[in-house]
Amino acid sequence: MPRPGGSAASSPLVGGSEEPTLMEMSVAGRRSWSLPPLDVPEVDLALPEQAESALPLPEVSEHDLVMHYTRLSHRNFSVDLGAYPLGSCTMKYNPKICDWAAEYPGFRDLHPATPESSSQGALAVLVEAERFLCEITGMDRATFQPPAGASGELTGLLIMRAYHEDKGEHRTKILIPDAAHGTNPASVTLGGYETVEVPSNSRGMVDVDALRALLDDQVAGLMITNPNTLGLFEADIIEVADAVHEAGGLVYYDGANLNAIMGIAKPGMMGFDIVHSNLHKTFATPHGGGGPGAGPVAVHDHLVAFLPGPLPEVGPDGVFRWVMPEKSIGRVHGKHGNFGVVLRALTYMKALGGDGLRRVSEMAVLNARYLEELIRGPYDLPYEAPCMHEFVASAKTLKRDTGTRAMDIVKALMDEGFHAPTVYFPLIVEEALMIEPTETQSLQTMDALAEALLAIAATAGTDPDALHAAPVRTPVGRPDEASAARHLRVSWRDDDD
């Protein structure tokens, strides 16, 4: 029986066969187009000599072209092909109804600079999406301008700066847990602050005493995600938020993991002042490869005046308009953010309703906890607390006993038709495997994934070399990752060897 998770093993391209490039397929005179005979006077465009000389372009038929790109697309792994348990990235299934809504011509073809009088429908979408998002997060107002989580983080930090400066304070430091996602310290640096790392305790959560010791009048705020990047709910979050507030700082919620608590807990009630949500990870939009996404930032009333603007609002006359907040930090996006992503998110929210959204989170957590239990034993599970929507396992013992590393395990998993989990993150876990199954994977897929992971652990004991060589059944084997990153070749040149 084919594995529910997999496609690679059954792909016609399995085995590493090299696809010819379009240039290699080229045959002189072959065309993928035909034009009717000229029935208007010919014009001499007086092109420069270089443009007249034959350019080295591929000459292929339309069918060749379609086959080429379709074959290439089949070599990619995607959420629509199999289980994609890439922890932290939340590669969840995106219901097709969301794309259907985003394809609606009245929205799709609307230019972002259309005056408000001609874009009332789009403004209504933004206002409604903001209302839903504020309800889910427990906040008061939100901007949809930030086009990704990381830019939400930067926006939040700029709001913090504006807030403190408005009070006549110039604070210089932001606290971040040692398990934080890489974008957190990067945003802090970009926002002109210094990162101060807060250690985690043995439970994998913020060490409250260590946090207190770091607080002073230079701390502008704390940036933290909950559940954290170990997949654990920060049980002391209220105490943590209170401590930061007592020192005059603000508390920022990195909402990349909001998909674990939707409809169950609200960051706005945990003491957070600023909350970003990754719409592309929580409410469905295909993402990966850098975008497109949406990282709306929501705040409590005391920070609304600083939000990026303009913000969409509806007046007492029922007319929608753009309004600039009084002390706005200005724009953080050329126009109004990635509207198509917001529209998909609103469609997702409305299609599922409040109960449905809660169920999404419950299923995401259930799947992660189920899988974690199935692989306990051969894989180390460094923290005791039950996981939320993702968990971090470790291949520390397997490495010690058999020389098999986390990288070998995930490459072998690709041979079984699953996407690799995230590896070597968070940095505080040795040989980390960060696994996020997501809510739509079935019981059968969870069982198949566990079975594959257990079989790999068994192979580590009997034939570790087989795992060092994996993957052997994917279109591309194990590349030299350093060279692939440093000497990336993405274009064809006729002098390529």
Ligand SMILES: Cc1ncc(COP(=O)(O)O)c(C=O)c1O
């Ligand atoms: C915990 C956490 N924070 C922030 C981000 C950044 O979000 P984005 O990729 O949308 O910039 C991610 C992305 O995976 C994340 O997992």
